[in-house]
Amino acid sequence: MYEFNYQSPKSLAEATQAIAQAEDGKILAGGMTLVPTLKQRLARPSDLIDLGRIPDLKGIRRDGDTVTIGAMTTHAEVGASSLVQQAIPGLAWLAGNIGDPAVRNRGTIGGSISNNDPAADYPAALLALGATVHTSKRQLAAADFFVGMFETALEPDEIVTAVAFPVPQKSGYQKFRNPASRYAVVGVFVAKTAAGVRVAVTGAGPSVFRVPEFEAALDKNFAAAALDGLTIPADDLNADIHASAEYRAHLVTVFAKRAVQALA
Ligand SMILES: Cc1cc2nc3c(=O)[nH]c(=O)nc-3n(C[C@H](O)[C@H](O)[C@H](O)COP(=O)(O)OP(=O)(O)OC[C@H]3O[C@@H](n4cnc5c(N)ncnc54)[C@H](O)[C@@H]3O)c2cc1C
Numbered sequence: 001m002y003e004f005n006y007q008s009p010k011s012l013a014e015a016t017q018a019i020a021q022a023e024d025g026k027i028l029a030g031g032m033t034l035v036p037t038l039k040q041r042l043a044r045p046s047d048l049i050d051l052g053r054i055p056d057l058k059g060i061r062r063d064g065d066t067v068t069i070g071a072m073t074t075h076a077e078v079g080a081s082s083l084v085q086q087a088i089p090g091l092a093w094l095a096g097n098i099g100d101p102a103v104r105n106r107g108t109i110g111g112s113i114s115n116n117d118p119a120a121d122y123p124a125a126l127l128a129l130g131a132t133v134h135t136s137k138r139q140l141a142a143a144d145f146f147v148g149m150f151e152t153a154l155e156p157d158e159i160v161t162a163v164a165f166p167v168p169q170k171s172g173y174q175k176f177r178n179p180a181s182r183y184a185v186v187g188v189f190v191a192k193t194a195a196g197v198r199v200a201v202t203g204a205g206p207s208v209f210r211v212p213e214f215e216a217a218l219d220k221n222f223a224a225a226a227l228d229g230l231t232i233p234a235d236d237l238n239a240d241i242h243a244s245a246e247y248r249a250h251l252v253t254v255f256a257k258r259a260v261q262a263l264a
Pocket of ligand 1: 033115
């Protein structure tokens with residue numbers, strides 16, 4: 001680990017000032033990704049701005065048909081929240097099945113989406129549910145937030161403060177886990193809303209994406225059988241030691257069907 005200045009602001013205003021003034025500052029949330037990166041000397045920030053002592057960034061609330069989750073809320077808190085379990089059960093299940101207990105008790109929703117790991121679970125929920133990302137500067141639709149592999153629309157001094165999820169009629173998530181890390185080799189989130197069905201896939205491609213053909217079929221008939229014979233092309237999918245692109249394409253249909261089956 002290289003040397004850095006550690007800062008622990010007590011408010012969002014202090015944090016935004018600290019990140020704006022730092023020469024090459026980095027936000028620290030749960031540290032589950034950032035700390036190993038620093039230990040391996042893969043990054044050399046001048047300052048770490050720890051969001052851990054800003055109470056306003058934590059917590060879950062419901063206002064009408066919107067559930068808002070503070071950026072520093074841990075995966076364990078989202079998974080155990082009776083409010084989320086009732087309003088968006090697919091989201092609660094997703095959060096409760098991220099990594100292992102240590103990761104779930106430190107990792108945060110803000111850290112996860114800011115990192116935009118192609119195998120992370122949350123991006124699928126944000127895209128399928130049509131969530132809005134609140135930052136220190138603006139509000140962004142999930143579709144505009146996730147830009148590419150480990151890439152988001154965030155500016156270097158911009159901080160995610162919360163994520164707002166519209167409450168769907170039904171929601172479900174199924175994933176094919178990497179057996180060691182539990183990251184999604186493929187994860188599929190299905191949301192049934194008044195405006196139609198949305199299907200978002202993580203793990204399979206460089207960044208999260210929707211599957212319009214599946215959505216159209218499920219709009220006509222919300223049943224796993226509606227996806228019979230439908231597949232996505234393997235062309236632009238990820239291939240690594242865990243799964244080939246073709247296998248990932250196959251898993252997308254299998255896990256989309258499982259998600260629908262669990263809901264239908
Ligand atoms: C062993 C292991 C297994 C895992 N398994 C899974 C899994 O199954 N599924 C899954 O989805 N994830 C998994 N993860 C990732 C984990 O869930 C964390 O969400 C992830 O590491 C990042 O969250 P964090 O809060 O720890 O962020 P940090 O590590 O603190 O930060 C990550 C990055 O985001 C930036 N950042 C953090 N918060 C903000 C913010 N509010 N605004 C702007 N930028 C910010 C940081 O500067 C940094 O670049 C796993 C991690 C580990 C180590």
